Amino acid sequence: MVPRRPYTDDDRSMTQTAVKVRGLAKRYGDVRAVGGIDLDIRQGEVFAILGPNGAGKSTTVEILEGYRTRDAGEVSVLGTDPGRPTRAWRARLGIVLQTANDAAELTVRETVRHFATYYPDPRDPDEVIARVGLEEKAGSRIRQLSGGQRRRVDVALGIIGRPELIFLDEPTTGFDPEARRRFWELIDSLAHDGTTILLTTHYLDEAEALADRVAVIARGRIAAEGEPATLGGRAAAKATVAWAEDGVRRTVKTDEPTRTVAELSRRFDGEIPELTVTRPTLEDIYLDLVQGATHE
Amino acid sequence: MSESTTAAVTADTARRGGGELPSALRIGWARAVVETKMFFREKDSAIFIFAFPIIMLIIFGTIFSGQFEGTGVTVSQVYVAGLLGAGVMTAFQSLAIGIAVDREDGTLKRLAGTPLPRSSYFIGKAAQVLLSSAIQAVLLLAIGFAFYDLPVPADAGRWMTFAWVALLGINGSALLGVAASSLPRSGRSAAAVVTMPFVVLQFISGVYIPISTLPEWLVRIASFFPLKWMCQGFRSVFLGDAGLSLEVAKSYELDRVALVLGAWVLGGLVLCLTTFRWKSRRDG
Incomplete structure (x- = not known):
């Protein structure tokens, strides 16, 4: 996939919001489905909402799509309150449904x-x-x-x-890997046209491949929000350096993986056997976030 | 957020000028075309809908081949009139089941997410049932005229009666069908939930059994529903004065036919507006 042009400070679309949500809440009887969500999705952005089943993803998106009413909060989608949808507003949205037959x-x-x-x-x-x-x-x-x-x-x-704005609800559920890859290319090409895309998924690689920004929803709240590369302090998290020594796999967690590798390089006087340097995957961060929210 | 901050769009998604929403009527026409295509492509159900009244006519016409004593009216003629009424009322059945299925399979949800006006959806459905009822009526009448000595009404007044009974009947039935589509819990159960009361209604409304032979209390129940009045109206068209003695009231009561069918059109409209759901019960 071709990398999209990154946002810059002088980019006009930086200041334009496609979706703005403040304090969104929705209950079904005694069950709190969404408990106070804030979101800002910029014009032209690919935004992914991640979360386990029942976390409030679909409810949130269906409120934004104008399918569901909300109990509280302010919502604006392309400048219109989706609680009062008009035909002209609907004409500017594209909704890709999860289970139409x-x-x-x-x-x-x-x-x-x-x-x-x-x-x-x-x-x-x-x-x-x-x-x-x-x-x-x-x-x-x-x-x-x-x-x-x-x-x-x-x-x-x-x-x-x-x-101008497309909603994709778990678009690749049940796809084989090749079909998924082709689907990603399609979404990517739409994003290239400048279409704003709001995607829900529970595939983390999908969010990482497609999204400019990601929000993790757990228990009806946003547990974390950011670029996939830095979500939940991912960029700042300790790196793991691993290598093989005397037939044993050794690992070190460190804030300074470069220094560790340099030391190892000196010690082995050249090539370090089976060297890997890894940061936590998006999945590690995601599971931490989701479990953290569950145990709160 | 102010309107102005969201107004701008990038070049590729910008509207190419003009950009007026298509009218509800134009989209309704487009819906009518695809609804009709889908209806005829479901071959088994289309064949069933058209063949059912004809098969019933042949069966009943064969079993009861005689005349009603002293009237010169044959049993088959009464059946043609009754099956015409039932044929018009299949609009009720088609819509009640069809919309319940649309709700189940995601059609309604998808449409609700587009700029399609609700009225266009109903225009499409109405046009489709109007067409299939018209085809049914033509088939039944052709067979009645050709094989069952059904007298072709000669005066224009009778055909006028036929037209308004059919028109009020199909409208009332269709609206009632839209309202009834909210009753089944799922698309799969719709056929069972809708068909049973419809079959019962046909038996107590004089479609299969001459109305004058039914107990009075059953006729009274049937009188609340449009089918009895449609059949009565159609009998007035095709049996004429010869069949008057077969009527419960010894009259075709055309004024009451108009009144009850008209009331069903209005009542059906109110029911539709108050009960119609775009989502299934599970979706809340």
Whole structure:
């Protein structure tokens, strides 16, 4: 994947917010699903919400999409309160659903063309079909598609209206690794167009590959928020230096891995056997955060 | 956050000028086209819907081949009129089941996330059931005229009656169907939940059994629902004065037919507006 241009201070989109959430709360009966969430998602950003099942991810996103009401808090999505959705506002959003199973008897082309009629300024249906890689299946009934192909139709329907903001709810669940990689490239190309993307996932590699910023939701609250590389103090965390010596694997946790490696290099007088230097993975940080929230 | 901070968009996503939302009618027409396509592509269910009343007509017409004494009206003629009413009322069944399935399979959720106006969804559904009811009526009438000596009404007044009974009937049935679509707990259970009361209604409304032979209390129950009145209206069109003695009231009571069917159109509309859910019960 081609790296996207990083944000800079003079970047105008830096100051423009696509999604702004303050103190969002939602209960189902006695259960607190979301308990005071703040979020700021910038225009043009790919933002991932991570969290275990039942943490409040879907509830949060469905409130932003205008599907659910909220109990408290301020929410603005593209400048509109999603609690009072309008057609004009909906035309600027693209929602890629998690478990739709509809329109089985229509062909891919018929479906994409049909959804194009809903929007004031849709993309070209054939271009969209090509973009999601379904040209060869354009004439097939949706019933005949594989799960992964069906998700591509979902994405096609999500982007046909030329949205400024796309919601992707766990888009690659059930994909094989190759399909996932291709899907990531698709999302990446949308991000290149300047579309803001809000993604929920429980795959950490997905968040790391796609997202400019990540928020971890646990027990209805944001446990941490930041760039994947620095989330939860990941960049500052101790590095682990490991090597083989006298047939035994040795490890050292250190704030100064370079110095350790230099010392080892002197000691071995050259190549250090089986040398690795690792920082905590996003997964390590994530599990710490989620468990921390559970034990609070 | 002020509106102005979110107004700007990058070049690729900027609207290419114009950008007016398509009208509800235009989208409704597009929905009607895809709903109709989907309906006919579900071949087994489409064939069932069209074949069912014809098979019933043939079966009942074969079993009861005689005339009602002293009237010159054949049993088959009464069945054609009754099955026409039932055919119009399949709009109720189609919508109650179809919308429940749309709710279950994610159609409604997906549509609710687009700028599609709700009215366009209903325009599409209405057009589809109107078309399938019309095809059913034409098939039944053609068979009735060709094989069952159904007299072709000669005067325009009878056809006018046919038109308003059919129109009020299909509207009332359709609206009732939309309202009933909220009753089944899931799309899978919808067919069972909806079909049972509909079959019972057909038996007590004079579709399969002449209404004058039913106990009075059953007729009274049937009188609350539109089917009895539709069948009565259609009998007035196709049996005429010869069939009057078969009516409970010895009259076709066309004024009451209009009144009850009209009330169902209004009542169905109110029911729809108050009970319709875009989400399934589980989604809350």
